[in-house]
Amino acid sequence: MIRTLKWLSVVSTIGMLFILLGGALVTKTGSGAGCGDSWPLCNGQLIPSVITPELVIEYSHRLVSSTMGVTILALAVLSWKFIGHIREVKFLSFLSVFFLVLQGLIGAAAVIWGQSDFVLASHFGISLISFAAVFLLMLLIFEVDQKFDAKALYIQKKHRVEIYLLTLYTIVVVYTGALVRHANANLVCADWPFCDNGSAFNFSSYSMEQWIQMGHRVIAGLLFIWTLIFFIKMMKHYRHSRIMLWGWTITLLLIISQVVFGAFIIFTLLNLGVALMHALVITCFFGMLSYFILLSSRSAKSEKER
Numbered sequence: 001m002i003r004t005l006k007w008l009s010v011v012s013t014i015g016m017l018f019i020l021l022g023g024a025l026v027t028k029t030g031s032g033a034g035c036g037d038s039w040p041l042c043n044g045q046l047i048p049s050v051i052t053p054e055l056v057i058e059y060s061h062r063l064v065s066s067t068m069g070v071t072i073l074a075l076a077v078l079s080w081k082f083i084g085h086i087r088e089v090k091f092l093s094f095l096s097v098f099f100l101v102l103q104g105l106i107g108a109a110a111v112i113w114g115q116s117d118f119v120l121a122s123h124f125g126i127s128l129i130s131f132a133a134v135f136l137l138m139l140l141i142f143e144v145d146q147k148f149d150a151k152a153l154y155i156q157k158k159h160r161v162e163i164y165l166l167t168l169y170t171i172v173v174v175y176t177g178a179l180v181r182h183a184n185a186n187l188v189c190a191d192w193p194f195c196d197n198g199s200a201f202n203f204s205s206y207s208m209e210q211w212i213q214m215g216h217r218v219i220a221g222l223l224f225i226w227t228l229i230f231f232i233k234m235m236k237h238y239r240h241s242r243i244m245l246w247g248w249t250i251t252l253l254l255i256i257s258q259v260v261f262g263a264f265i266i267f268t269l270l271n272l273g274v275a276l277m278h279a280l281v282i283t284c285f286f287g288m289l290s291y292f293i294l295l296s297s298r299s300a301k302s303e304k305e306r
Contacts, residue, residue, distance in 0.1 A: 042059045
C-alpha cells in the first residue's frame with residue numbers, strides 16, 4: 001500500500017502544479033468567460049458545439065481540476081486510513097481536500113455570479129495551500145520506509161518563528177501578484193524596477209493599476225531581501241545539516257528566479273511562457289517554505305517533550 005500511496009502522492013503533487021498553472025493560464029489569457037456563465041458544464045453543454053481558444057483553455061482547466069480532485073481525495077482518504085498514526089497526516093489530508101474544494105467553489109462563483117478582482121486574487125493563494133498540503137503528504141509518505149527522513153533535525157525557536165512569519169508574508173506577496181493579474185496591471189509600468197522613466201517617487205500621477213503593480217514590486221523586493229538574509233542565518237547556524245544547506249540553497253535560487261522572471265514579464269511584454277514560469281517558481285518557493293514549517297513543528301514538539 002505504501003508503494004501505491006507514493007505513486008498517488010506524486011501524481012497528485014504534479015496534478016496540483018497543473019491546476020495552479022492552468023488557473024494562471026486562464027487568467028493571463030482572459031479565458032475566464034470561455035464557457036460563459038455556465039458551471040460545471042460549458043455553455044450549458046457537456047461537449048460544447050462551438051469551440052474557441054478561450055473555451056478550450058477554461059474547459060481544460062475545469063477537467064484537470066475535477067480529475068485531480070478525485071485523485072487528491074483518494075490520496076487523503078488512503079493516507080488517513082493507512083498512515084494516519086503519523087502526527088501531521090490527518091491534518092494535511094483535511095487541508096488538501098478542503099482548500100481544493102474551496103478554490104473550486106470560488107472559481108464556480110466567479111463564473112456564475114462574477115467576483116471583484118480583490119476576491120479573485122485569493123484564488124491562487126488558496127490553491128497554493130492545497131498544493132502545499134499535498135506536497136507535504138507526499139514527503140511524509142516517502143518518510144515511512146525511512147528512505148527519506150529528516151526527523152533528527154532541530155530548528156531553534158527564534159528561527160522557527162521567522163519561518164512562520166516569512167511564509168505568511170509570502171502569502172501576502174502571492175495575493176498582490178495575483179491581484180496584478182486580475183486587475184490587468186501587468187504592463188502598466190513600462191520600466192523595471194521603477195515604474196516610468198526610472199522614477200520611483202512620482203506617486204501623484206499613479207493610476208490604481210500602477211499602485212497595485214508597484215505595491216507588488218515593493219513587497220516582493222522585501223521578500224527577496226528577507227529570504228537572502230534568512231539564508232545567511234541558516235548557513236551560519238545549520239551549515240552542517242544537509243537538509244538545511246540544500247533546502248535553503250534551493251529556496252534562495254527560487255526567489256532569485258522569481259525576481260528574474262518578474263522582470264522579464266515587463267521586458268518581454270507579458271510573454272506567456274515567462275508569466276507561467278513566474279507562477280511555477282513561486283509555487284515551488286511556497287512548497288519549500290511549507291516543508292520548513294513541517295520541520296519547525298517537529299522541532300517545537302521535540303522541545304516540549306524534553
